[in-house]
Amino acid sequence: MTTISPTRVSMYDFLYQDTQPMVSLLADAAQLSLPQTRLAVGFGLQAIVSALLAYQQRYQGLSVSKKLFNRSAVKELRRYNSMNFTTIKVTSYHRHDVANAIFKDSTDVIKASEYIANKIDATTSQVQTLLTCLCVIVLRELAILADYSQLDNDEIDKWFALQPQFLSLERFAAIEPKITPADNKEYTISTKSTELELDSKELNVFNNKQLSSVPPPFDPYWYELTAFKPDNYKPVQDMQLATGHYLKAIGRSSDNLQQGGHNDLLIFAEMTAITLPHQRWLLQLAKISEIYLQRDRLRITSEPENPPKPPLVSLGLIGGNSESTPATTSEIPIEYDAPVPIWKNPIILIIILVIGSLSALATLKYQTQKSNGAIPATAEVLKQDLMEERQQQDVAIVMVDNGETDIKKAAKTE
Template identity: 70%
Template sequence: MTTISPARVSMYDFLYQDTKPMVSLLADAAQLSLPQARLAMDASLQAIISALLAYQQRHQGQTVSKKLFGRHAVKELRQYNSMNFATLNATLYHRHDAADAIFHDSARVIKASDHIAAQIDATTPQVQILLTSLCVIVLRELAILVEYSQLDNDEINKWFALQPQFLSAARFAASQPTPASVALADTNDDKELILPAKNSLEVELEGSSERRLLNAEQLSGKPPPFDPYWYELTAFQPEHYEPVQDMQLATGNYLKVIGRSSENIQQGKHNDLLVFAEMTAITLPHQRWLLQLAKISEIYLQRNRLRITSEPASPPKPPLVSLGLIGGNNDNTPTTTSEKPIEYEASIPLWKNPVILIIILVIGLLGGLATLKYYKQKSYSIRLAKEQLLEQKPSAEERQQQDVAIVMVDEDEPNDEKVEKPLSKTSI
């Protein structure tokens, strides 16, 4: 049996690990030091996740899928397969639009930036650049998980409903180290986990009134405890969600397939079932879509997709997860530092495209009318020319006739005295 951490379906845990490689890029864009950027990213992720939960609580999963995950900014950003300055420029271009959509009000974005800036000793505009840029990245990453996990609207609602337990104080209290372990870490790991004196972190924050150090939990990879202030800012109302198992599906065979109980493990090729490990203060239903989401999240985190690198020559393949057993750790897709761009529908052939056919039909119709009009005018011109020729022909013949004079001769008179008297003038 293969176990997977329940934190793999946590938006907060996934985004915290996923966005780690982007610290330097966002620090450069916001003109912050690396320690300031790391602390600002932690608080910004908490604010964004709380705003997303409030958005889903108001509008439900269908609107989240269409209005947030299907935004033009998300589609454009998914055309990039790596994180670099080109990707960052596209992120900065769409950051205000995405932030206003998530927080539902630009005033909340400014208020959240003020709160974070006061914690890290930075200015509000600097934090606002980082916060709004993270909004676009978060929507992109969550949209990828939803698409490749094939979540429908109802499953998106259930996924969002599971998130508050990952942000609860009980979850972080259970993971807090004991005082003895803290003392041991201070003595033994002071040079490794806590940065030594006069290092880059202290140099950056030495002149501030509140000099803060990244604690061992942040450096080891675990997200810091969630601040309930963000619930107040985003007006999110946490509701106690009890996962309900469909009893019609809770049969012995179903439990074997999904690996619900360890005593029902099958032998042979089906002995590598995927199940959720135990986690304090976390309760998850063993459902196919949730296990598939956890597996895809695990694969993507192993790929370190947001590491800063140049654009690859060819886009990577999406992860392959068995829909039958959702088991196995073997993933045949190549490890990559980037992500497959959004797949658009295949282009329709020209002879099947209705728009092209309509355009060709209109052009052919107009061409036929023009040809018909041309021949009609041509026949009319020929007929008119013939009529004019017929009208001109009699006058020409008249001009060719000769005038003949008929005279009368008086026979009684002598020939020499005969006088010619014209009688009439007739045209012959």
């Protein structure tokens, strides 16, 4: 039995880890230092995810799919498979349009930029550039996940309904991060300079790849800014799937590990304050998310000649029994002998050989007789047939006066 982290279906967690390789590119676009950019990306993703949840709460999954995931800007950006200066240039071209579509209006974008700028000691203009660029990247990444997971509108609604629990304070309290902006002086931003001053120990923290996958705690201020109401947005859970008896019956319980019948099934690992239904579409989404994160797709590099293939998820891994040995004889598939190819069948080869030999002999004999004069030319044959036809005699029956029948022959020539 294979377990997968519940955070693989968390938009906030996925996007935070997914965008880490392009932090330096965003820093260059917004004219920020690397430490400033790392902090700004965390706050910016919180604002964008909250705005997306509010958008879906107002318009539902159909509008999310058609008006956000299928925007022309997203389709154009999906043509690129790597992050570089060309990609960020296309992102910058569409950033204002996409940001205004996600947030209620441009006023919210400015308010969010001001709030983040105060947190990282930067200008509002710098943060607004980074935030709006992030809007395009976020929309593109979520559109890819929804597309290759084949989510319909109802499943998109359910996916969004699961997100508030990943942003709850209880969830981050259970993680107990060792370093937080509130209680560690290494995250204190110097007010004496516009540049962020970090000592060598803090730089080591930022370079720790393991810690970079854990996003900072969510700030409830973003719910207030985007007018999202998590209390009225409780996810609908399938209680039958949450019971241990049902999980054991379908082979998704640890009690079934020794039976060897469902060892390859994919299930969600337990996580405090997180409840996920074991549904096929959600497991498929989680696996595709994990594959994309392992590929490190947003690393800064030149565009590849051949685009990478979309990830494929085995249906047996999600909900079937992939054990090599069937449990009963009736489960053994019937195996039929493969038909012998025509070019390997000896009987057909012999028939083709005989027909070919006879045809060759007949052709050779005809050519020989023609060359010796035994076969007249075609024109000569037609001339002789015509002369014989003209020399044929016609027979006529004539009635005479005495009642006797006399047969006379009359030759007619033309």
